[in-house]
Amino acid sequence: MKSLRLTLFVIGFYVSACGSFSASTPASSSGSSSFIISSSVTINPTIASTDPNVLPVTVGCGYANEPCVSVTICQHGSSTCVTVNNILLDTGSYGLRIFGSALSSLGSLPGVSPDSGSGNLTECQSYLDGSSDWGPLSAVDVQLGSQTASNARIQVIEATYPGIPSDCTNPDTSPSDVGFNGIIGVGMFASDCGEGCADTADNETYYACSGSTCTNVAIAEANQLQNPVTLLSTNNNGVALQLNAPTNGMAASVSGYLVLGIGTQTNNTPIGAAVLNTDSDGNISTSFNGSTYTAFLDSGSNTMNFNQPSSIPLCDSSSDAPGFLCPSSLVTLTAVQSGTNGIGTSITFGIDNAVTLLDSGDNALTNLGTPYADGFDWGLPFFFGKTVYVGFDGATSSIGSGTYWAY
């Protein structure tokens, strides 16, 4: 039913006539391009919102280009549950974090012990802009679609939880403060900190808190906050995010699906997807306007963040969109994404006047941009009109071995 076709230019790798890849032969990691051929991608038409491994997604549920899902949280082994809506769907982070205020109907939530010592395991997770999420971990049952991650750790966001360290800067305080009830990080890694937090107590991230005294602790990767999809018994090797595109680049909202698993069901089997392997940080590269940037796909960012040409000005600081990009009219640009396996795709995208876009009141905006001189953060607009696959670290699927992005 949704059969959108888009042209991809595939660089430096074998592609069969039908557009599917042989992903088993890794190319050199130099990213050099030896040839360009075109392929096509068809959005998977078999997804239904009632499928057990599907979470409906709404874009524009709160602020512009915010993709949201609902999750159900239950006291472990109990039918005491609450469904929390307006959870930001984020391919740029790992783990499920929900404001305590959105879980209050569950009553007291059980804490989690640190790997050694006493107290409640508590976390300060940092974001790129200097903001943080502070609060204890809890073990609950997490329902994603019709699947359950049992006794899974989530972070309960609670800026007033005693003992917040001074370097836990600018913590999120409430849903109204940030525009969502929680964040579900379904990016390509299982744990939200990785080896660093296992190797040293001086990780400035995980703490054991007793009363108002919190002490940094080392914590094994498996005991850190986990991307909840990796904890499911099936459909756990990745996710697919399929979003409709706003007609003519603007809509009040658009719908889509988060599909659990890659190539494990009919509804998550890729059709002619280009597979871009990432480096150990989860990054690919992007060539744009004569330079090459570190890049990633980030549904949790609501704009195209990139080093805009000097011909595209910033919006006036006194306008309704300070910090956004404000060309006088739509500008069409092209960039090339390249995986570490040499796969490259040419992406055409648009940037329009952010004041005009945001003043429209629409919340699904294809051409929203912000400046980022040091990298290419492909935000939510990239996902419109595509099915984007996130291949989890160390997991294999019909199209490759994680970590990879595919679309």
Place this chain on the structure above:
Amino acid sequence: MLNSRLILIITLFVSQAATAALGDRESVISSDQVRLKAASHSKSTVSGVNVHEMVSPIRTVKEFVNADGLVFAVSWKGIKPPNLSVVLGSYYQEFATENAKRARAVTRQPTEVQTPNIIVRKGGHMRALTGKAYVKALLPAGFNVGDLK
């Protein structure tokens, strides 16, 4: 008792140790290994300038030194950004003043803060947060800011 006295002495030493930061001399960079809890400290040359790299399990911090022996830039990558009051040194206050003027962004975006003297940029994603800061007047002639990685 002896232990607590020893800890006090060490604490005083660490807190009073000279800190190399933006604008400081290369000769005091080694103290930052302690301040940044870095396990190693190595030196190399990138694009003709000396680069001191301090690595800990949670982040890598680099300090870039110009021909006058002054730290003109710092960069970082890791789980958590370094304490900016350490790495920005005497420029921290002007950064804090300018940063406070920014309305809290509705969403999480890469950010750039410009003060009269320095530029601070932050970006990346969870587990690989990145950033850099540099003093505009101390940049070596012809140095490409893109090499501050």
